[in-house]
Amino acid sequence: MSKLTPPVGPGDHILGDVDAPVTLVEYGDFECPYCGRAHLVLQDVLSRVGRDVRFVFRHFPLAELHPHALAASEAAEAAGAQGKFWAMHDTLFEHQDALGLEDLIGYAADLGLDTERFADELASHAHLDKVKADVRSGLRSGVNGTPAFFIDEVRFDDSWDADTLTAALRAAIRAKTLAATG
Numbered sequence: 001m002s003k004l005t006p007p008v009g010p011g012d013h014i015l016g017d018v019d020a021p022v023t024l025v026e027y028g029d030f031e032c033p034y035c036g037r038a039h040l041v042l043q044d045v046l047s048r049v050g051r052d053v054r055f056v057f058r059h060f061p062l063a064e065l066h067p068h069a070l071a072a073s074e075a076a077e078a079a080g081a082q083g084k085f086w087a088m089h090d091t092l093f094e095h096q097d098a099l100g101l102e103d104l105i106g107y108a109a110d111l112g113l114d115t116e117r118f119a120d121e122l123a124s125h126a127h128l129d130k131v132k133a134d135v136r137s138g139l140r141s142g143v144n145g146t147p148a149f150f151i152d153e154v155r156f157d158d159s160w161d162a163d164t165l166t167a168a169l170r171a172a173i174r175a176k177t178l179a180a181t182g
Contacts, residue, residue: 002142002155011130012056013085016046020054021176022169025150027058027138030073030092031066031099038147039093044162045169052173057089059134060146068099070131075104075118077127082113152176 008014008023026042028035046055059076061069072092079088091107092099101122108118121127138148142155149156149165151172158164 002150004137004150004153004155005140006137007153008056011133012058013080013089014054014056015086016054017051018054020052021180022049022053022172023056023150023152024053024169025056025058025153027060027134027141027143027146027148029059029061029066029069029146030076031069031096032062032146033096035147036093036096038160039090041160041162041165045165048162048166049169049173053169058137059131060138060143060148061131061135062146071101071104071122072099073131073134074122074125074127075108077130078118078121079108079111079113081121081127082117084111084113087111 004025008025024042024046026035026038028038042055046053059073061073063070076085076088076092079085088107088111091111095103095107104122105115105119108115141148141150147160149160151168156165156168158168
């Protein structure tokens with residue numbers, strides 16, 4: 001069974017309550033059509049489980065299959081440097097068919113980012129090390145495709161349809177609650 005390496009830490013982007021008892025991590029590629037479908041599923045799942053689950057996204061661009069994936073990951077990080085990682089994350093998944101440089105700069109403008117800074121960071125690959133660190137983490141964790149999910153540091157290899165993933169997260173929440181109450 002694959003384990004998440006390294007565990008979630010301060011360099012990760014966390015959506016939801018940082019102290020939630022259960023953590024769901026996705027390794028994803030902004031140009032991957034399966035990740036695009038998973039994005040919609042995750043919106044549903046996270047609304048079902050509420051504050052008991054925190055969500056973490058790590059980059060795993062499959063650049064040999066998706067020519068814009070790496071730049072999209074760098075764009076998400078550049079937006080994150082201006083406090084808008086999750087807004088850019090959602091925008092990129094909602095516009096998977098338009099991930100060219102002009103598109104990315106347009107999304108940055110739409111999100112109210114400093115577009116000059118954003119474009120400079122993309123051009124200089126200021127956030128490439130973070131993206132590469134996520135990829136290395138994914139490889140060490142046994143990721144070989146996207147999307148790949150981990151629940152509390154353990155690889156989730158079942159179906160990621162909304163009902164199955166919700167049930168797995170609820171089981172993890174129950175286990176944590178039982179362990180905490182003794």
